[in-house]
Amino acid sequence: MADGVTRQTHDDAIARIAEMLGARLVTSAADRAHHGQNETDFPETLPDAVAYPETTEEVSRILAICNAAGCPVTPFGAGSALEGQHLAQAGGISLDLSRMNQVLAVNPEDLNVVIQPGLRRVALNEELRATGLFFPVDPGADASLGGMAATRASGTTAVRYGTMRDNILALEAVMADGTVIRSGSRARKSSTGYDLTHLLIGSEGTLGVITELTLKLQGIPEAVTAATCRFDTVEDAVNCVILTVQSGLPMARIELVDEVMVQGFNLYSDAGLPEKPHLFLEFTGTPASVAEQTALFEEIAGEFSVDGWSSATKTEDRNALWSMRHNAHYACQALAGPGRRIRSTDVCVPISRLAEAVTTAQRLARDGGLTATIVGHVGDGNFHCGVVVDPTDPASVAQVAEFSHTIAHLALDLGGTVSGEHGIGLGKLDLMSREHGPALAYMRSIKAAFDPNGILNPGKLLPPASAKETLS
Numbered sequence: 001m002a003d004g005v006t007r008q009t010h011d012d013a014i015a016r017i018a019e020m021l022g023a024r025l026v027t028s029a030a031d032r033a034h035h036g037q038n039e040t041d042f043p044e045t046l047p048d049a050v051a052y053p054e055t056t057e058e059v060s061r062i063l064a065i066c067n068a069a070g071c072p073v074t075p076f077g078a079g080s081a082l083e084g085q086h087l088a089q090a091g092g093i094s095l096d097l098s099r100m101n102q103v104l105a106v107n108p109e110d111l112n113v114v115i116q117p118g119l120r121r122v123a124l125n126e127e128l129r130a131t132g133l134f135f136p137v138d139p140g141a142d143a144s145l146g147g148m149a150a151t152r153a154s155g156t157t158a159v160r161y162g163t164m165r166d167n168i169l170a171l172e173a174v175m176a177d178g179t180v181i182r183s184g185s186r187a188r189k190s191s192t193g194y195d196l197t198h199l200l201i202g203s204e205g206t207l208g209v210i211t212e213l214t215l216k217l218q219g220i221p222e223a224v225t226a227a228t229c230r231f232d233t234v235e236d237a238v239n240c241v242i243l244t245v246q247s248g249l250p251m252a253r254i255e256l257v258d259e260v261m262v263q264g265f266n267l268y269s270d271a272g273l274p275e276k277p278h279l280f281l282e283f284t285g286t287p288a289s290v291a292e293q294t295a296l297f298e299e300i301a302g303e304f305s306v307d308g309w310s311s312a313t314k315t316e317d318r319n320a321l322w323s324m325r326h327n328a329h330y331a332c333q334a335l336a337g338p339g340r341r342i343r344s345t346d347v348c349v350p351i352s353r354l355a356e357a358v359t360t361a362q363r364l365a366r367d368g369g370l371t372a373t374i375v376g377h378v379g380d381g382n383f384h385c386g387v388v389v390d391p392t393d394p395a396s397v398a399q400v401a402e403f404s405h406t407i408a409h410l411a412l413d414l415g416g417t418v419s420g421e422h423g424i425g426l427g428k429l430d431l432m433s434r435e436h437g438p439a440l441a442y443m444r445s446i447k448a449a450f451d452p453n454g455i456l457n458p459g460k461l462l463p464p465a466s467a468k469e470t471l472s
Helices: 005-022 029-035 056-069 122-130 147-149 195-199 234-246 261-269 289-304 313-328 328-336 351-367 395-412 429-436 441-449
Strands: 049-051 073-076 093-096 103-107 111-116 169-172 181-186 209-216 222-230 255-258 276-284 307-312 341-348 373-377 382-389
Touching: 005 056, 005 093, 029 093, 049 307, 049 373, 056 073, 056 093, 056 169, 056 195, 073 147, 073 209, 093 429, 103 122, 111 122, 122 147, 147 209, 147 429, 169 195, 169 429, 181 195, 222 234, 222 289, 222 313, 234 255, 234 289, 234 307, 234 351, 234 373, 255 261, 276 289, 289 307, 307 313, 313 328, 328 341, 328 373, 328 382, 328 441, 341 395, 351 373, 351 382, 382 395, 395 429
Parallel strands: 049 093, 073 093
Antiparallel strands: 103 111, 111 209, 169 181, 169 209, 222 276, 222 307, 255 276, 255 373, 341 382, 373 382
């Protein structure tokens, strides 16, 4: 099809959607620019239009129109993804789900809640507060829950409560042709059919658009204590984490920040922390169990010359600690200075190989003269590097990309994965073949079956097929 014909069919689809949505179909430069930005250093990528549906029926009609016209559709939540998942690489429609933000049903007796995808996690927990329940997955950013499902998000509490994969019971999704499906139920388990729920979780908007989620809830702990401590070396801190996990201590959170990240916290948050590797910790349970967990951890940490122990039991003090940790990306930006950006990458390795992975990442950054921070949900083997890059300098961009890919290959060599949290999006497409091998062809066959016209978030998650990966 000629480019002019394609352009016309896309414009016709956008015009039909405008007739349906009215002022909720926006083509202004400012709105398009907002949806074309990202938190890292990917270039600005503008959609042709931004659609703001308010119901599943509207999402269904939009996708049916776009599918018939071959017009790309890129779901958009809060725009906080770090691998460019929300960028409309092929133009078309940015499908902004922020107006689908309601709590549809709270079922406290069953410990679950039904919500729309545009609801953000902080708003959900505010809504749940009176029930004594909360939703535990905490990626740091106040992300939309639909986006968290689509990217299989995790975060600081994953060591205790698991990731989004572990906390979704059921979902509703609109498929590429506009068909609405439901997968899963409020029951805690099922043995019926293919597990479409978990296939759609983490699919990054390439298989369907999630329009409803049924989430597991947890009881708010009776007692919570947060703490910080520091070590002389990252290796000591990480080995302390490894022994803690292997000892079966039920940590609610256990986060590593290296000395460079501490410098960023001191700049951005005026933290006043000694510039040494730190662990940020949280213990939850009954008052007696929290006291026991704290004492056991201090005993383990003592084997690694722990210093500077500080604990916080007041809500405001705990919130300040975790707010500082959640603002790590912006603290990295404070280190970068004007005109520079942060390339944020993550990997996940078996817990026994964590010290080797982290110290190697530090050495590679140091040897390359890079300014790089390391933070991590190290209780489950996941850590992040925030690397300063000058987006106007091709040599800087190339060096940072090479560093990120070297870390990813290291993780695979150690039996891990190229991403434990951020996902693939645009940034790690070329690593999928190394990690998944022949399985990648089967992923492509699933994509083709779900989205034969390729309209759903094109250019993400799956790299172009090579001849040897094609299914016969």
